[in-house]
Amino acid sequence: MKYINIKTLLGAAAIVALTATSCNKLLDEQPRSIYEPGFFKTEKGIRGGITSMYAHLRYIYGQAYYYNATLTGTDEVTYGQSADGNFKDMDLSGVGEITPSSSRADVLWGAALSNINTASGIIENASEVGVSDALVAEARFFRAFDYFQLVQTFGGVPLDLGSGELMPNDKPARTSVRNTVPEVYTKGVFPDLIKAVNDLPMVGRVTGGATKTLARLYLAKAYLTYAWWLENPNNIPTYPETDRTDPDGHNAQWYFQQAYDIATEAIDNPGPFGLQPTYYDVNVGSNDRNNEILLYADHTEASEFYNASSLTYANGGGADNFAGWMMTWNYTDIRSALDTDWSALISSVQREADQHLGRPWTRMAPTIGVIKNTFADKTLDSRYDGTFTTVYRANWPKGGINEEFVYNANNMQVRPGEPILTFLDEEPAAAIDYSNSKYKSNIGAGVLPGRADFVVSPDGISRIVYPGLWKLGPYRTDNGTGLGQPNAASTRPFSIAKFSELYFIAAEAAVKGAAVKGGKSARDLINVIRARAGKWRWDNNGNVAKIEDNSAAMTALTPANITIDYILAERSREYYGEGYRWFDLVRTQKWNDLASTYKIAGTAKGDHNAVTVNRTILPHHYLRPIPQGQIESMLLTPDEKEKYQNPGYN
Template sequence: MKNIGIKALMGTVLTLLFLTSCSDILDEEPRSIYEPGFFETETGIYGGITSMYAHLRYIYGQAYYYNTCLTGTDEVTYAQSADQNFKVMDISGQGEITSTSSRANVLWEVAFSNINTASGVIENATELGISDALIAEARFFRAFDYFMLVQTFGGVPLDLGAGELAFNDNPSRSSERNTVPEVYARAIFPDLLTAINDLPDAGRVTGGATKTLARLYLAKAYLTYGWWLQNPNNIPTYPETDRTDPDGHDPQWYFQQAYDIAMEAINNPGPFGLEETFYDVSWAPNDRNDEVLLYADHTETSEFYNGGSLTYGSGSAPDNFAGWMMTWNYTVINSSASATEWDAVSSVQREAEQHLGRPWTRMCPTIGAITNTFADKTSDSRYDGTFTTVYRGNWDKAGISGSLYNANFMEVNPGDAILTFLDEEPEETIDYPDDAGNSNMGAGVLPGRPDFVISPEGISRIAYPGLWKLGPYRTDNGDGLGQPNAGSTRPFNIAKFSELYFIAAEAAIKGASGTRSARDLINVIRARAGVWRWDNNGNEEKTEDHSADMVNATPATIDINYILAERSREYYGEGYRWYDLVRTQKWEELARTYRIGGSNYGDHTPQTVTRNIEPYHYLRPIPQGQLDAMEGDTGNYQNPGYD
């Protein structure tokens, strides 16, 4: 395979990182040449291991891959400014997913070079006296990448040109795909089992791989493979193979293993655990908290260590720019300088602040996500801790002084609500304009309110609640607007301790037995969701405990659809959803139709859109670049349906 040979190993693909053994952070040093013998040195081993953390930046926070994980699900559709990168993923008549249009190519192109690096480390490290714990980090990342690949594309090659799971030091233009069971049985499971045995409880460095992290991925891999073996809706796989396990286990064995491993991690968490409130998990000043097991890191202290400019985002990896995609163009919002006639002033300026950030308007939530998934916005804090629903005036930070006048020509000051996406449909009728109106973005007016409003049924592809979770955060804004055009300098969260409860609960629904039921496990998450310490969109302290209400509202018997709804409430917009729907084979059932308003300001009439989700869509196409790089007959290499 040409694009997974040594040339692509990392010298020109990733910024090399070198780890100093006495440091608790990853020290990065660029290197323009990376030849195979480098892995025969201690410096090369440390450099290779550290680069595995760097490779995460090229996948997580990369907006086009992020789009493939969400657009087309019940959570997300394309927004007004979307190009074909986003529209085709919606599968709603705006284009077809093909080997050239699918941006899952991002994962393919990055993962294999890292797998080869991991193999180089694993093969050479022992002879150099490198500890098993350090080698286990490479094993974790090799399994991690293979697990992401097999979920996305089906069976993938274990031989990159030098033998199965062997380090390849010469470009190869031939490739054969292994089957799904072979990838799990020969690569993912063995590497993760070794990683669990050899990794420490606490990370060697800040954000480093741990036993808890490896247990999370092993439990999730067991769960996913159990579903694959069971295949309840007869979804095809490729390369074609029987749904039998080479080790002779049935799906139930894997569901039980998923439960047991997840419970082992919950009961032996090391330094990890749940944050006290859901808000605290995504609150930017609390980044890198004890609930986050793995992240693609960034920083505002250094462009070099950040992996990108601190002043202007390139719109490409390794920038963390995924958060721009569901940020609509709130900067069009106008208020008035006059109390008697409309004298437009931009009252919500672009700012490097978690509620705001750089708007691209490429992706938007479906109405169903707002009204159904997050139906409870009173007891459950997760809606408030996920979305930006109130846009507040910040014109003073742009040098505009004094008060302004807003809806109903009522006076507003910096920090006041200028536009509110209402939690529920109001009893009174909203007076919407026929076009953009005074607000300049089609928002309506309610009597006695100084803020413009849009109800849940009125959101559209052009105006919708933003994704607060991924919003930017800087400590160097001073009294101004900061650097809102830069990529986010926050880490992109990849794995969380909370998912262990979901994995164990899902396994229990699939028949696994143990000391805690699916309902018990989900109620740990739901109880936490009922605890408020801050009203995010109200911008004020809110000390309320609705945990008992949340627990009592949980059905006595929960099914997989309930688990999936809870997963969406917990992880909305973080890139989990497509994988969740594909694993459980619920994609077509839950996301076949959705509702959303149109693409013009003032359009508040929901439309019902139907998607054409076919069984072959449950695998993404092999990228055309891979096929073009191969010699010989590639006719059987592509996943069926994408020929």
């Protein structure tokens, strides 16, 4: 198999620096571009291989094309105005088609299988080298982690990469056989995660390192996902074809119970982890690597070498963390005037390396349903404010323009730091004037009487002008008084796993019939999350401190009967735009129910006429195609290649 080779090409800067200013326990290894089998015969080789596993995360998480594959086509995201086939194909709305050549899940296939082989090399040689069980458990975690991502995405995948099941392969193999889904879970996911739970420490070996709590999260999540797969409520086909029976003789209910028990055990024994006091604290860049984040693909502004990406400019590739660009529209097109006749205009919101702004690519866009329905409560619940940039503020002095004020909507004056454009929380009582006949915002935004800022209402959101994703925006401490380096990829870590998800996993398992502990019913667990969501310390888009506790009101509004649909809605509010959604909808088989239609306006500035778009989500779409490059690289007959591919993609 071309993509499965222990000679793991990790790039020019293969080592990730797991940095944090408060801790000096960092991964500090020498980078290697190639690992030979003999390298794992030494302790130095084992440690170097384990370090590479943290590095491989950056080639998946923050990689924008794979990020798109986890979100576009769900109820959370559609394609934006500047989207090409990478994004339109995933939308399933008639503007493209997912094929083995176009599916960007290929990013996962290549990076994960290569890393699995490295992990197997470490595990195979660890006892001979004499490294600790805890160190080997990190390799076991990552092997299971990668197999779990693969089996959710592609169905059954090969456990034998050329030298036997779960054995390292040191020779390029040109043939392959896919194992079934139950085989991947019961041989390649569960055993390694169970061993990792037993052997990993509560406190990571290094900052951001694998821990017992992290392994419990993924074991619980894998049990939950496999339980749904066994139950198969909507008769979605699997591949390779197999009976939905467990080799160990357990039924779906047994696995739901295991998911609940392990998740609640992790909640009760958190070690150094826990929930941040407010939702804002979880995602604000100045608080990255906080104790709610269990795993992240790390980056740093301190060193271009350890960042594995330029600190000044990036093209979007390799180890760049450029996912945040995708849902950033071109706010730099906004114009304000230097005089009341609008004869001289300036860009009043300039491109800046600031969490509210960042580099615009306009490849992905939120649906109107997200703004109006998912985040219907924008008053008590802080999560809308902690997810989107809805107010774009004047920053022209940072770009060297020396003007005291500009003229904006209604020819009112706006000064630096004040709102130039606002996406309204709800439809206003007065009609918005979108004509732009007098005040030319240049983006087709509208005017309301008495307001100096241009406005767009929820029903006016389009593929070209929409609230930005503040959550993933850049954060740097080296901007000085200027715009910083907005064309560089983000130097922030990309969060992969959060302590908060343990509450959702346990709640979902409880809804599916798991016996619950006192004080940990589905409603109890969800209310922990909702109570936190009601606590404010900062009004992000108002740019002012806001000390407000709406937790009692939030929990009072939680329905007595928690359903899967309600959990999915809460998950979207909590993890919007983080890459969870496609997996959530596929796991619960709710993709058609929740994402078969969506509303949004078109691709032209000034288009505020929302239309309903239909998607064609077929059963075979619940698996992504095996990448065409993998199919072509194997020495198989045409019939064997056809059978290797997931049905519906030949």
